[in-house]
Amino acid sequence: MKKALKLFFVVFGILLLPIAEAGALTLTSPAFLDGERMPLNSGYKNGNISPALQWSGFPERTESFALIMDDPDARGWPHWVVFNIPVSVTGLMENFPREEELPDGTRQGLNDFKKVGYGGPSPPSGVHRYVFRLFALDSRIELDAGCSKRALLNAMKGHVLAEAKLTGKYGN
Structure with missing residues (x-):
């Protein structure tokens, strides 16, 4: 009985570890609050300036971060794909450079406009939601x-330690 109980707590504890860590990661922006409207100049046709983002509370085992911004109201249209953000970085500045790879190793993927x-x-019409998802990863992504x-x-499967979300709205 003691062995079974011990095994239960070991397995249960391991299963709870990612949940406990996941609750600590937070993602915010000085440009807008969660669920509120994004700045006008963040729109593709109104300046196309990425909002500044900040995060904190990531798990100790974090080796890198990845960020995906997409539009769930338009079949998950990706607007921003960033990965291999060093663990020493705790935010992305406004108007983040549109380079494939930055000197610190941060890489960017393609958005659905077919640009890096x-x-x-x-949005074609109405107000759409734009979800920024930050992932704390246990490795860099190859x-x-x-x-x-x-x-x-696909490459992040099995490497996500925690996730945080920030939702902005845009459109009329």
């Missing part, structure tokens, strides 16, 4: 810059 880097909101959102999600 940030591609701002451009993918080339310019990859797709799908390729990144």
